Amino acid sequence: MAAINVANNPLGSYPVKITKEGAPGQQQYIQHINVDNIAGLSIPEYDHLAVTYPLTTREVYVFKTGGVAGATVATITINYTDSTKANLLTVAKT
Numbered sequence: 001m002a003a004i005n006v007a008n009n010p011l012g013s014y015p016v017k018i019t020k021e022g023a024p025g026q027q028q029y030i031q032h033i034n035v036d037n038i039a040g041l042s043i044p045e046y047d048h049l050a051v052t053y054p055l056t057t058r059e060v061y062v063f064k065t066g067g068v069a070g071a072t073v074a075t076i077t078i079n080y081t082d083s084t085k086a087n088l089l090t091v092a093k094t
Contacts, residue, residue, distance in 0.1 A: 018030065043073070043076075044063070046064055047064070047065055047070070048064040048066075048068050048070060049061060057080045057081070057082060057089070058077065058078065060076070061075065061077075062075050063075070063076075074094070075093070075094045076093050077090075077093075078090075
């Protein structure tokens with residue numbers, strides 16, 4: 001059986017995709033979490049996604065319908081325990 005990469009979270013483990021990104025010699029591994037795999041965090045139909053990084057430990061994903069100036073249909077906020085983003089602290093949908 002193949003190993004499955006997971007995000008560490010005190011409330012459970014979630015499948016993640018890990019990619020190697022960056023210029024040759026400066027590449028780093030990046031962990032991507034598909035929030036659609038987390039129960040209760042499914043996203044309604046959208047046509048615009050804005051991502052911000054207000055803190056080194058936080059990512060905010062704003063989903064909209066009607067383009068950049070449209071109505072927000074969901075916001076996902078992901079908090080990590082530290083700036084390495086190796087361990088999840090919380091994931092919230094509003």
